[in-house]
Amino acid sequence: MSTAEPPLWPHCAHGADPAADPVGCRGIHVPGHTVCLAHLSVDDRDSYLAALTPGAGIDHRGTHFTESLLNALLNALHDPETGHPRLGHTKFELATFEGDALFESVIFEDCALFESVIFAGDHALFGQATFKSSANFASATFKGQAGFDQATFEVGSAGFGSATFEAATFESRAEFGLTTFEGIALFDSATFEGGAGFLMAIFKDTARFISATFQGDALFTDATFKGNTWFNSATFQGDAWFESTTFVAAEQLGPLACTGRVVLSGAAFGGPVTLSFAARRLECRRTRWSSTAEIRLRYATVDFAHAVFEYPLTIAAEPDPFVLANGRHLAEEPFPILAVPRDPRVRMASLRGVDAAHLVLSDLDLSGCLFAGTVHLDQLRLEGACTFDTAPPAVWWRWPPVRFTERRVLAEEHHWRASQPGAVQGWNVAVLGAGRAGPLQLAPVYRALRKAFEDGKHEPGAADFYYGEMEMRRHADDIPRSELGLLTAYWALSGYGLRASRALAWLGAAMLLTIVLLMAFGLAKDTPKQTAIGTVPTGGGKVTFEIDKDDPQNSTGNRFTGKRFERALNVTLNSVVFRSSGQDLTTAGTYIEMTSRLTEPVLLGLAVLAIRNRVKR
Incomplete structure (x- = not known):
């Protein structure tokens, strides 16, 4: 509302100035008076507060509250039976709260309207408050810390109710830990300028964070989303923590953009879901999917170690920006990690401990991926342009010169070769988490990937992994000397029949x-020349000859x-x-x-x- 526009209710108009402020105080009239509660005389205020009873409805729209005035109002509504203030239909639209606004343990039995309210103090605390019907904080501004820890947003007796924070601005940290949202929770276009904490929060109905902006870390750790969950076009300028979070019926998560990490480690998805992230890193360690899933990514490095899924799961790189429901592209420009030069490739960091029987990888960079310890790796499906690391180039400046066969190489082999004494420059030792995987561990990995490529009718790729398998066998410690000789000869003569x-x-x-x-x-x-040797009898008769041929003689010239x-x-x-x-x-x-x-x-x-x-x- 513009400063020149009067409110829709009869207002106090205290301090109005035709030149500077023609409207003046926007506080609604206290019943029976022509001024708001803030400008009511002391005696009249005391009389008004004394007449209030627990559960009474109050209407103080546009009123300017000091900390002492708010405490006096809440004390007047104190319920001796519960030991906490109890309010009926509550209207605080466009009100301003100076100082701390302490609504802790307050019970709102009917609608609580805080639309466009300004909480100007250091704290706006609603910890353990109970909202038994709709709570509307749309376009509210929290200049200090906003605390809703262990608050409960219940569904009203008519079967509806919502917690609305649409377009709200939290200029400091916002805490919703252990909060229960019985009805719809709306945070569309909300701005969290500080951190946002939803630790162990429970969303029993739809949770919407469409176009919400988190300028600090967003913590949804151990939260539970039982209904549809919407983070479409949400932006995270810090880390987005969904660790150990439960998504019971979420059909999609995103598209969203995150300049930091999206942490889904330990999270559980109960139904079919599509995840769409443009993020720097995605961590899915021990994440569990109970139905089919598709993960579409841009820019991200994915850690999928020990993830659990029983149905087909696809991880794919998205070549173009995500398209939102309105046909527009997900904005990526404001984030430094996504700045020019753009490189939307998706890199897989680890598949260790994963059962890959139902896993499909599409258009991913697997050059740094750790495969040792993956189960049913031979059933992994690789589609599109999945790339692996390669052997280092030839080294001619040393003696003797070294030239490695050009082929696809696993990150673990890079780490192992680089860690050997006298290693040739070019092998990458800085493979995070590679551990002590050596030829004995890597030979089965190469064998399984070879079969996966063969099943996909990609014979050149299968040939590279066969070469890697034979190399690991040749360098294994437990190979018999006779077999080592055969493998060495096979390698030297033809590169294991592949070169x-x-x-x-x-x-x-x-x-x-x-x-x-x-x-x-x-x-x-x-x-x-043929020669004939024989004898001729003197008395006539039969002549016998023996035909022979001289042995070939080597040339003497x-x-x-x-x-x-x-x-x-x-x-x-x-x-x-x-x-x-x-x-x-x-x-x-x-x-x-x-x-x-x-x-x-x-x-x-x-x-x-x-x-x-x-x-x-």
Whole structure:
């Protein structure tokens, strides 16, 4: 109401000035008088207060209360039976309370109207107050601490009642701990400039915080929401604590924006729910879902360790700003964590202790995610562009140079490799919570993720995790020496059948070595001539000849000629495909060809296998 507009009730007009304040005091007339309670004479005030009885209705709209005047009014309504003030229909709209406003343990038997009230003192305390019908604090301003601890907002006898704090402003801390809201609780567009505490509060009906602003931490720890819960377009500039909170029938929570943490650790959801958060971090440690759920996020890092869910649950990154019911986007600009450069990626920090049988991850950054200890990880579904960390780049400045195979790598392997003596720079040791997970623990994790990728028809991803599994087996402490030798050879020759370039390199080296050996020792100097040896009888008769062929002889001259290279290459190429070249070879050349026909086709097969694993779907 503008200062130039008179109120709708007959008002006191004390101190009116046609130039400065034509309205004057806006306090409503005390019955039988033409001034408000604040400007009533002492005798008339005493007479009015003496006439009040517990449970009487009062109307002091627009009245300016000092602390002593309010205490006198409440003392006049004191009920000897309950030991507390008891008020009927109460009207304080547009009133101002200077000093502390102490309504503790007051019983409001009918509607309590505090609309547009200004609590200008250090404290406005309604602790253990009881509102048996509607309580309206819409557009009220609390300049000091607002305390509603253990207050009760009941439903009226007609079956309705609400606690309304729409557009209220709490300039200091607001406490609603242990408060019970029997009816609808409305905090739409309320502003909490200090902290807000709803510890162990109970909302038995709808709880609405639409477009509410929390400029400090908001504590809903151990609260219970039994009806629909609305935080649409709410903004938290501190942390939003919903630790151990129970949501019995909430269908959605958000979209909301939080520059700090949204803490849902230990919370419980009783029905299907959709959570929509644009936040810096989401903590869901030991959170329990009893029905299907979908969590859509922007910017957040998610800690999902030991969460419990029995039905399908999806965690997905939202690429675009959330759309509200009115078609507008959720505002993100006022928050420094969401400032340019914008990076709406969602990062998963931990899935330890989770049963992933019903878990779906979509478009998440899993580069820092801890997987060790996850149950049924092979049944995890990865959809969209889920990314993992990779091996560090090649290091050429040290001796010997080190080059790691490019592949998807788990955060725990980064931590383990970085913690080893003589670790190569590039492995990340600063993986929070990685602990002492080593090859023995990580090999089953890689195996399970490989199966999850295979079930999703993502063979290249499955190949990377197979490589990781074999690496962990090769570095495990309990591996037998014979198996270690086989795995090392398998790794060196073809990258566990996954690196075609490595197998082809070895194939090329083997062929080159074969060619050199054949040119040096394997090719015969000339094609051996057949010779016939026999005897001719003197008296005539049958002639017998023995046909033989000389052994091929190695060349004694220049062995490394173009002609001999061509012949050696022909032998070598035929060996790769299990064919005989038909060339005359020395005894050494025969053994060289036999060795070539055994090793080179194997290397070729490994290269073909590696290419297939990379391109098939």
